[in-house]
Amino acid sequence: MTEGEVATNGENATGKDIQDIEAKIIRQVEYYFGDYNLPRDKFLQEEVKNDDGWISMETMTKFKRLASLSTDAEVITAALRKSDSKLIEVHESNTKIRRSPDQPLPIFDDKIKEETMKRTVYCKGFPKDGSVTLDDLLEYFKAYGPYETVLMRYFFNKEDKKQGFKGSVLVVFPKEEKAKEFMELGEVKFKDTVLIRKWHTDYVEEKKKEIEERRAKKEARKKENQDDDFVEDELEIELPKGIFLHFTGFSEGNDITREDIKEALGENVDQCAWIDFSRGMTEGYLRFKEADFNKIVMDKLEGKIKVKEMEALATTGALVRVGVSPSGRWCLYCA
Template identity: 25%
Template sequence: MATPSLSEDTAKAVLRQVEFYFSDSNIPRDDFLKKKISESEDGMVSLALICSFSKMRGHLNLKAVKADDVPEVTLKAVAETLRTSSSLKVSEDGKKVGRSTDLLDPDEMIEQLDSRTVAASPFEYNVQREDVEAFFGKYAKVNSVRLPGHVTHKKYFCGTALIEFSAEEDAQRFLEQSLVFAGAELELKPKKDFDALREEEEEAADVGDYDSNVEEKYPKGLLVAFTLKSISAGDSQEQNVSDELTKEGATGSEQKTTENDNDSKEKIDDKHKSTASVYKDDMNVVLREDLKDVFQKFGTVKYVDFKVGEDKGYIRFDAPEAAQKARAAAVLAKEGGLVVKNFIANLEPVTGDAEREYWSLLRGNQEKHRENKRFQSRLLRGGKHYKGGKHARGRENDSSRGRPNKAKRSGSA
């Protein structure tokens, strides 16, 4: 029964929170609390210290107080509440709290914990722990729910929730279920599979720490891959746009040849420069500007990696949170994705090898571009400083060596 100092709701929240702190679910991975327990002769911890934890301060409406500053009346009320627990014990003076049972071997505890834990995804970036717990709690008793952060951006939820059930049998049963949360079908897998993937991501994130020549570090969680599908017929963006651009004479790199192939190509090149203005209001042609307009509502869009006429591309945000918001919105949308003109953009996260390869190719292209600029700069400096004499080179030679594309076009005209 709640004491007069704590409301019923507060007493329930406090009891549940402290029981979790000392539970088999938390102790194995809570190094701080585990250390405090091991340092105590009776295995109990200062109740004032427990009340100074951030979640407890929230339940008790305390400000950012230290353990020594927790009000005495609050400690007494919490102690009385905790005495109703079957898994906790409180000292006679109400100053300390601990487990009512001894700790198992840490490795054994973790093994048991993992056996009854299921990894479920995807969840929206701002999902609440209580909502996930209530959802799974309809089917079986849930001990705890964890929302781990990204490997390199800990403060951002990674999209996979870890649900610990009270029994291993319940966890095994859930792995065979087909469940839908907030409109998204959940992928359920054992925690050991999640841990294995996590380990790979951590190793990839650490690459470069010990040898800068192996691979540069790259930002994580900023990319979203998309595929465009026609709303009306389910056709791809590439097919529809290619046909349309062919009629107008402006297309990407896969334009079909005509009888006057060279003349047609020159017209295509000219038309391609004004594609954005020509197709701005065409609902059957998606431009980079159209994609940016849709995605920038979730955060700052750094770049839209997309060519007109294709059905796939990437959105590069400046923060992982923006990418998560976009993916969550696509999952929750009744259309099954984000609407871009007459198309639906289906989104996929870009992680692991795919993410690393993307940044590697991008940096490689940037380096090639910088090298080309340096090369052309050296040629220009050579032409300026070595006119005449044995080092002189004709203007034709400079043009052909420094501007190969232009020379090639001139030769084929």
């Protein structure tokens, strides 16, 4: 998943008698098992290999967003039985669920990734003051739907030491034609603000060029000896404890990307605030949103980050210092 908060399926077909909370439960669970999330969710992928694809309700109710809706297995399974999409199958015991074998998951490969990018739109112009929630955005984009996924994008606010909404989202439509319809609309507003809309592929290319330009300027400064010598000083930084994870062990010259590492985090990707890693590097750093979350990730990944048949050893760290990161940026990182 691309950087950001939990994304949610937005195109389930449900009956008119379904209550609002039940509709949200259906939408969230169908997102977990949907074509977009399941191939990227390493945790769920491992879980569905057991027990013929069945996942216990005990496991499901540990998922943060679903748990915020309900932790009652009876309520959740009753709602899922009302979905017209028939994506989710409920066991007769009401103690576990699975993706219906009648709807096999597409093979997740580079072709699928490329196809998904072509139907993804970047939208910017939403309030950054915390007044807009994911539920607000899900409701807003219904007018332009159906959509497959809405992904809020976040950054780490150093002053408040909290996650902040960037004011931009990624909207994945079910078909490229639907995305084109949205892009070809005249002015699109959220309240009184006109939204900036770009194809995700164009946005990514723009960011690549910006990074290349910054690197070129940095190299130019180095050649002119304009860079001051930088001494790494260990500092006492008031950041939440347990939010950093260091990983090392990838082979030199690898083609692993930050997106690949996000996918390896599975369901924990929504807690990832920042990744310091560039293609070809052997090590990098992860920063999470919540205190002590690095231990949770360590336990779920069994101390290893597995990407493209390669493994990197993950370790936690309590010290934080200012310095030059492995990718050449000045930042805060795990000592």
